[in-house]
Amino acid sequence: MAITVEYPGEEGPAQAALSPLPLEAYTTKDIPLDLVLGSLPLPLPFCSIRIQYSGAPGSVIGEASSVEAKGDLVIDSRLANERDGWVGSGAHPWRLDEETESILFLTNMSEKSARIGFDMVAGGVHYYLTRLKLKPHETRAIDLRKVRDEQKPDLKGNKVPAGATDGSVVWIRLDHVPVMGRLVVLQRHKSMASSYDCYICDCDPDFIKLDVVPSSWTLLPDESALFDAYALFQEQCGGYQWWEYVSPDSWTSRSPNVATINDGGVATGHTGGTATIVAILGGFTYTYDHYYMECIEHLRIVPGYGTAKVVTITGPQTVWWFNGQNPSGYTTSIQLTANPAGQSQYTWAFSAGSDKATFSGQSGNTINLSGQKLSTSTGDVKVKVTVNGVTSWDYAITVRGPYNLVPGYAPNNLPPYQDTASSSNGYLTYANYTIQDNFSTPLPYSVPLNENWTTSVAYDFSGANWARGNPGGYATSSGAPAGFADHISGPPVGQNNIPAPTSPQSPLSGTKVFHWGQEWRIGTLTPGLGARVQTDSLQYYDDHGRHLNIVSPAP
16 A cells, blocks of 8 residues: 655645555554655645555545644544545535634645636625636645635625625536545634535536626727636536636637737727627536446537727817808818717717817717817817726817918919909909918818908098998809909999099009908808908008008917
8 A cells, every 4th residue: 555645845746655555454554644744845734645555446445634733633534535436526614713714625636637616605695716726636725714804806796705704615626537625624722623525416517608707898999908708617416616718719709800809818909899709618518327327428619708899989080160150061060989889978078179179969979079269280189088987099180270361372373463454443453362271271162251341441542532332251262272352443433533543553553542451251251250360451542452461360
């Protein structure tokens, strides 16, 4: 008969063997382990005993007793044969108080690793350890007080109630290998110890479900997050156990353009939206054959589902502003869309440029944005949205609009001024302009504009009787870029005008008639409304007209 002491080493389970011992038929022998224990790297928190014998199965019955050297505490533990079909599960009561400790010992008696399902129950709460795995021949001691006091949530967010003093613990092997378990309940001051190793099930547990945890991750583009897969096993005689698979048989994304996932369960966001994440795992269910007294396994492939939600903003990145006007062809209100759709709450905010734009009309995952002041640099209005607690990257928007007038109209080679003779008014002056936006770019489409008077008339010629007309509005030509000409003409010929208007002279006359303040606004035909781009003094001469004291852009 060979006796081996197995104990926790620095790199895994280690062993020390006694010399072979003969055991005669029908004899009982007490075997002290002092000699072999003295050769171990003491102190050790615990160790296990392995007995191998040459007789027929079941011909040796063994029991191990632990005796406290400085007291009278004795713990007896029965030994289990590795061929016992039931070896692999247990259900035990535990207690914790000022005098009582409860420690679960699990020993893997095989040459293979063994996954263990662990369920600690107290006050109706089930607490699962989902990564408990024993190396070959490893013994693991699980201090139930430590499990309770750590207050770490499990995959369901459950914790062992902090004040729990008693309950039960259920463990079960998830691989078909022999595992020995026993719960030791110690009352050191009373020199009492109880050792439990109750059997609960014949067959291995059935694999019935696969959950992806968390069920949903919310990410940003290029951000990654880890999904785990948890398998649910149902014990043959009732009860459930969970086990975590960081890497099941496969991970896939049904929308890889939104998010991808690698073999380790790491999902990476790409574009806005929702991607269904699928984990696939193969496992077994079992039926017990009473005739052959064995468990028959049946392969089962089970999927689990999760979602990766990637937060982005989509929509136009340019909005036009005409100081409250909405000319045709120019988008003065844009709609922004937050992805993914269908979430319960979307919180929009400005990261920058809140003085240049406003929100309105939020509906679900969309919101409208309108300009209220021109941008001073490209993308200086920055918008963000928060979805499921995750805030998007800044989305840059530029507010564009009419800003200034540039003398001349380059597409038609028109100079700033054209002075022509007029049979009906003596002269007609064209003051030509191109309308530019706040980034020195000509406006791309036809746009309405208006002139407005800002001062009363000031006469420069003694006795002058020329009359000022009313301000008006008109649209630029349909071509691009947007430009226009202010028509400045003398009064009708033959109406006793003082002074009389004449055709343009060469050189032009310097005789001033009258003048007044003028402003130009873009976006509507109504004088005084729209975005102001220029102020000037409209000066009439007897043979031509001019814009003097030009300020453009105009505040």
